[in-house]
Structures are given as structure tokens and as C-alpha cells.
Amino acid sequence: MTNSTPLSDVSIALRAERERRRRVRVERLRDQTGLSLYSPHAPYPKQQQFLELDCREAFFGGAAGGGKSDCLLMCALQFVHVPAYSALILRKDTQRLRLSGGLIPRSLEWLKTHREVHWNGNDSRFTFPSGATLQFGYLDSASDKFRYGSSEFQFIGFDELTEFREDDYNFMFSRLRKTVDLDVPLRVRSASNPGNAGHVWVKSKFISEEAEKALKEGGDGVFYKDGAAFIPSKISDNPAIDEEEYRKSLSHLPPVTRERLMHGDWSIREDSLIREHYLRYYRVKGEFLELLDKDNNVFVRVDQRQCQRSSTCDPAGTSEDIAKQKKNAAHSHTVIQTWDRTPSSVGKYLALRHQWRKRVGFNDLCQGLRDTHKEFRPQRIHIENEKLGVAAVDVLRHEIPIQTIATGGKDKVSRAGPFLSKLERGEIFLPLYNNDWKPDLESEWLAWTGDKDEPADSIDAAAYEVLATESACGSWGGVLNLN
Numbered sequence: 389m390t391n392s393t394p395l396s397d398v399s400i401a402l403r404a405e406r407e408r409r410r411r412v413r414v415e416r417l418r419d420q421t422g423l424s425l426y427s428p429h430a431p432y433p434k435q436q437q438f439l440e441l442d443c444r445e446a447f448f449g450g451a452a453g454g455g456k457s458d459c460l461l462m463c464a465l466q467f468v469h470v471p472a473y474s475a476l477i478l479r480k481d482t483q484r485l486r487l488s489g490g491l492i493p494r495s496l497e498w499l500k501t502h503r504e505v506h507w508n509g510n511d512s513r514f515t516f517p518s519g520a521t522l523q524f525g526y527l528d529s530a531s532d533k534f535r536y537g538s539s540e541f542q543f544i545g546f547d548e549l550t551e552f553r554e555d556d557y558n559f560m561f562s563r564l565r566k567t568v569d570l571d572v573p574l575r576v577r578s579a580s581n582p583g584n585a586g587h588v589w590v591k592s593k594f595i596s597e598e599a600e601k602a603l604k605e606g607g608d609g610v611f612y613k614d615g616a617a618f619i620p621s622k623i624s625d626n627p628a629i630d631e632e633e634y635r636k637s638l639s640h641l642p643p644v645t646r647e648r649l650m651h652g653d654w655s656i657r658e659d660s661l662i663r664e665h666y667l668r669y670y671r672v673k674g675e676f677l678e679l680l681d682k683d684n685n686v687f688v689r690v691d692q693r694q695c696q697r698s699s700t701c702d703p704a705g706t707s708e709d710i711a712k713q714k715k716n717a718a719h720s721h722t723v724i725q726t727w728d729r730t731p732s733s734v735g736k737y738l739a740l741r742h743q744w745r746k747r748v749g750f751n752d753l754c755q756g757l758r759d760t761h762k763e764f765r766p767q768r769i770h771i772e773n774e775k776l777g778v779a780a781v782d783v784l785r786h787e788i789p790i791q792t793i794a795t796g797g798k799d800k801v802s803r804a805g806p807f808l809s810k811l812e813r814g815e816i817f818l819p820l821y822n823n824d825w826k827p828d829l830e831s832e833w834l835a836w837t838g839d840k841d842e843p844a845d846s847i848d849a850a851a852y853e854v855l856a857t858e859s860a861c862g863s864w865g866g867v868l869n870l871n
């Protein structure tokens with residue numbers, strides 16, 4: 389007796405037919421007549437894999453410099469030998485398309501020897517001898533998508549997908565269609581680094597748990613989520629890039645941005661921006677400050693009197709805090725931190741000697757600053773140059789050495805960049821023994837993902853200290869008997 393029934397024979401036959409059609413499609417994609425004619429770059433294996441995908445939706449995502457944008461342009465060119473084929477490549481704004489290295493100058497360079505290909509700069513569109521077109525466009529504000537409302541394309545490419553809104557991405561599928569006699573596949577292809585405003589939706593759309601797990605273990609390949617393909621991109625995939633030099637350039641970035649761009653790390657958003665292993669500790673032995681390495685061995689011993697002392701204040705009540713309170717997010721505290729900086733002869737290390745953290749009004753803020761000065765004698769006190777900081781400097785400038793420090797108009801994460809880098813380099817030290825402020829500070833630091841609704845007062849104050857110490861100079865702090 390056999391298990392086979394007429395029904396299973398039909399389904400086997402159907403499956404075989406589907407597989408035959410898939411192979412035909414892949415063969416056609418491999419043929420790439422337009423690509424071989426117009427691309428001066430031969431695709432490297434990862435790009436080839438992306439070009440051969442036969443699904444409707446696919447995403448090439450990961451490290452900077454992996455060859456993603458080049459590959460998007462190759463994808464768009466695959467069928468330009470077919471009359472009536474039309475392709476569109478989108479970026480959030482036209483400036484980014486036109487910048488040096490952007491996709492417009494890059495495609496002009498690729499096609500400059502092909503006089504038969506016509507470029508219309510007003511419409512940002514190439515027309516090929518077959519009549520096929522490749523157009524570049526932007527999709528910034530929510531209404532921009534309607535610019536494409538009456539068009540139809542068989543290829544739509546999104547470069548730096550995490551810059552786009554999910555709604556706009558989904559809307560463009562309504563522009564993906566063809567007449568029955570047009571023999572080309574319908575494809576939406578995207579490329580992006582992790583990060584940016586759209587990080588979360590892009591990650592949840594394309595990166596399956598299986599893909600994430602495989603990436604963590606150093607795996608590679610094509611991963612599918614709900615029929616959409618994801619190919620991870622790595623710097624090492626692109627032989628055209630001088631990997632070692634590029635890694636050196638990226639190493640100057642703050643840790644999170646660097647991880648995303650260097651390793652294409654999609655997971656880091658869920659984690660805190662501050663990892664436990666970045667933290668270093670000090671202890672006080674008489675007049676000496678002992679800085680401990682990651683195994684808690686003393687590696688610097690410095691007389692406290694040789695350290696420069698300064699304080700920084702992040703006052704609650706800035707416009708950001710008021711907006712937060714309206715949204716019922718965590719209320720802010722005013723934070724005053726006091727830091728010792730070691731002399732440059734031993735290295736530029738910062739030890740946090742004290743933190744004052746309270747919910748206070750303006751008068752108590754001023755009193756807190758006076759008390760800090762009286763107790764710790766910092767050479768300078770820096771306070772955020774928002775309304776309260778400016779008012780506090782007005783009131784206190786004849787009593788204590790206080791001055792404002794510019795926030796630079798940046799968001800918290802960018803502002804914290806130099807602090808995060810210094811922390812990761814192991815140059816920032818907390819007291820080894822618990823006191824009444826250290827546990828709260830550690831939990832705030834280690835829980836911080838950069839979300840604007842999370843408490844980050846003790847991160848802001850530390851970020852100001854790192855900014856201020858870049859230019860600090862002057863007198864010494866003296867001995868403190870605080871551990």
C-alpha cells in the first residue's frame with residue numbers, strides 16, 4: 389500500500405510547478421542584462437545573492453560601507469533593457485541623493501559613457517534606449533507620497549530605509565504594479581544601517597528572532613520574515629572598501645553609533661547605552677585616590693590635592709522637563725555632581741566624588757549650589773544654559789565660581805556622546821563602596837536606552853562634566869575623606 393493519494397499527487401505536481409517557475413524567475417534575475425550593460429561594478433557574492441532574490445520585498449541591512457546603496461542601484465538597472473519598465477529609487481530628501489557619493493552623482497558616473505541613455509535633471513530621471521526609465525525621488529513629509537499617487541513602478545528602492553515612516557513605505561506598495569504583457573518582476577528593495585527614527589519598525593518588519601540569534605552567533609545568509617527577505621550586510625562583504633582604515637575611522641564614534649555602523653548591530657536599541665563592563669571604580673586611601681582597573685587592581689594612585697575639582701548641575705524645570713511632565717513621563721530631579729580630574733601626567737581620568745539629587749524649586753537649587761561650593765570647593769561649577777541655569781548664574785555669580793555650559797541644542801543622546809565614549813574607554817570612575825547616592829546613579833546609568841522619556845538627569849550632568857573638562861584648567865580640589 390502507498391501513502392500517495394490523487395490529492396497529494398496534485399499537490400506534489402503543484403509544488404513542482406511552483407518550483408519550476410521560481411527557477412525560471414531566478415534565472416531571469418541572474419541574467420541581469422541591464423546590469424551587465426550599465427553597471428561598471430560586478431556584484432560581489434552578497435550583492436549577487438540580493439540581486440537574485442525572487443520575492444517581492446527584500447531588505448539589505450547592516451554595517452556602513454557594505455555596498456548596500458551600490459546594490460540598490462544594480463537592482464534598479466536589472467531590467468532597463470525591457471521596454472516600459474520603470475524603476476524608482478527614493479531617499480528621504482533630494483539633498484541626500486545629490487550629495488557627493490549620493491545615488492544621483494553615482495549613477496551619472498556609472499552611465500556617463502552611455503550617450504544613448506538620456507538624463508533629465510529636472511525630473512531626476514534616466515531614459516534608456518528601450519524606453520525604460522529610472523527615476524530618483526524623495527519622500528519626506530507625509531504628503532510627499534502623493535507625488536507618486538498616479539505613477540506605477542515595477543521596482544521601488546528605498547535607500548536608508550530607517551529614515552522613512554512605515555506608513556510611507558507601505559503606501560508605495562500601491563504604486564507597484566504592471567500590465568500583464570510587461571515581463572518583469574514586481575520588487576520593493578531597501579537598504580539601511582541600523583539607527584535613525586525608523587529603527588524599530590524596520591527591525592520588527594524584517595529581522596526575525598532567528599535572524600537576530602544567528603547574527604549574534606556570527607551567522608549569515610538570507611532570512612525570511614512573513615515572506616520578506618533580509619540579507620545582513622557587513623563591512624567585510626565589500627572588497628572595495630579598505631576595511632582596516634574604515635574601522636579606524638569608525639572607532640572615533642560614540643559606542644552605540646559605532647556598533648551599529650561597524651557591525652550592523654540591530655539589537656542594541658533594547659539594551660542600555662551604558663554596559664556594566666564600562667564602569668570603573670576608585671577607592672580613597674588617606675590622601676590618595678586609587679583608581680582600579682576592571683579586575684579591581686589599583687592602576688593609578690594619585691594625591692587628591694593634585695586633582696582638579698569641578699561641579700556640574702543639571703537643573704530640573706527645563707522646557708524638555710515641562711514637556712515630559714505633561715506627558716506623565718518620569719519627573720526630573722535637579723542633579724549636582726562633583727568631579728575630580730587627575731593630572732594629565734597620569735592620564736585624563738574623572739572620578740565622581742559626590743552627587744546631590746533632589747526635586748527642588750529655584751531657591752533650594754541656589755542653596756544646593758552654595759552648599760556644594762562650601763563643602764567641596766570646586767574650582768568651577770557649570771550649569772546648563774537653560775532658563776533656570778541663567779537665572780542661577782545671575783543670582784550666584786558674585787558668591788561662587790559658577791558659569792553656564794551650552795547644551796549645543798543637541799538631543800540627550802548626541803550630547804552624551806563624548807561621555808559615553810569616555811566611559812567605554814574606562815576613564816570614568818565611581819566610588820567602590822556604596823553610599824547614599826551611588827546605587828541610584830548606577831541603576832539610572834545602566835537602564836538608560838536614550839529614550840527621551842527616561843530619567844537621565846545624572847547622565848546629563850556627567851555629559852556636561854565631560855564637555856567642560858575638555859577645556860578645564862586651574863586650581864586644585866584638596867583632600868576629601870569620602871569613599
Ligand SMILES: Nc1ncnc2c1ncn2[C@@H]1O[C@H](COP(=O)(O)OP(=O)(O)OP(=O)(O)O)[C@@H](O)[C@H]1O
Pocket residue numbers: 429430431432435451452453454455456457458459580581621626628629
Ligand atoms: N561590487 C562593487 N564593486 C566595486 N565597488 C563597490 C561595489 N560595491 C560597492 N562598492 C563601492 O564601495 C563603496 C561603499 O559602497 P556603498 O556606498 O554601496 O555602501 P553602503 O553599504 O551603502 O554604505 P553606507 O552604509 O555608508 O550607506 C562605494 O564607493 C561603492 O561604489
Ligand SMILES: [Mg+2]
Pocket residue numbers: 456457458547
Ligand atoms: Mg548607502
